[in-house]
């Protein structure tokens with residue numbers, strides 16, 4: 313237990329230096345009393361203190377006069393004393409939430425230097441790679457919210473959970489390690505509330521979050537730290553099977569929450585991001601993806617022409633960008649994809665296809681994969697004449713098959729031919 317005067321004199325300069333507080337002596341009352349009210353601290357002689365007119369906290373005069381003893385509850389104090397790991401983890405979590413990016417000198421000023429000695433992110437729990445059977449198991453160890461896809465563990469640090477419902481549901485953006493993460497909300501247009509609101513706050517602040525991933529039939533693991541570098545709006549299908557607008561949060565993995573460790577391409581993308589919403593839903597219609605009822609007003613050829621034009625215009629705009637980020641280069645244009653889905657009419661477009669399953673994925677989408685004949689990573693264009701719809705088998709042949717080069721040449725010609733035929 314420490315006297316109020318000792319607490320005040322230690323905290324006041326920190327409030328001035330790190331809390332933008334002008335009068336540190338007076339300001340020290342606020343955290344002091346908040347700790348008492350939250351029952352993290354106990355104090356003696358509460359009954360002798362005079363409260364402010366609204367009764368929210370003691371007056372400075374009465375605190376100075378009574379000078380009560382205050383401190384952590386005894387069991388908490390003993391825990392932190394005897395378990396430096398627990399103390400380090402708690403301190404690191406608070407740093408990440410409230411003092412990120414970490415200011416030089418702060419650990420020394422707070423007397424945490426020895427405890428965290430230049431490696432505060434290592435003290436954070438859970439650590440990278442921790443794996444759990446399911447969400448319930450995570451919740452039993454780390455608390456916090458239990459079910460939503462976006463939420464905080466008990467330490468107040470944001471986590472997003474990605475659960476692959478099928479073998480192809482992984483949100484990785486091809487050719488990158490970046491992740492396209494669908495926002496919170498099961499049915500109806502997604503709104504900037506709840507988890508999505510937390511994501512927007514993290515996007516604005518450039519704050520890191522934890523990305524948890526559960527592969528198909530696998531377990532949930534804390535796969536990577538990540539930052540949000542872009543927010544898009546796309547068409548998707550809600551749990552009610554109806555088309556709806558979905559947020560697509562573009563997450564860039566980072567090695568640790570410490571900004572100094574973030575790759576240059578991530579920092580560039582953070583700099584380039586103004587926080588604006590990139591709304592793609594005007595470029596195509598839900599009916600273009602066969603989400604819901606097919607369109608009756610428009611022929612497939614007309615729809616194809618409309619979508620292909622939009623894709624060409626978008627590709628042109630991206631080529632004109634002075635400093636395109638990885639997101640600009642590798643995020644697929646949904647209108648280009650929709651055009652190919654129209655063109656293929658639910659069939660694999662490889663002339664050598666030996667037949668494919670007509671089933672849909674669990675998400676209600678065709679099992680066909682729309683692939684770039686020449687990869688975007690090799691300067692291929694994100695437009696329908698460079699794209700082809702393949703069944704999983706043909707896709708595997710194109711990706712891993714011993715004759716993949718020969719097949720790729722055939723598909724190059726095929727995609728152009730099918731494209732021309734639609735425009736003809």
Ligand SMILES: [Zn+2]
Nearest residue numbers: 660665703706
């Ligand atoms: Zn096929």
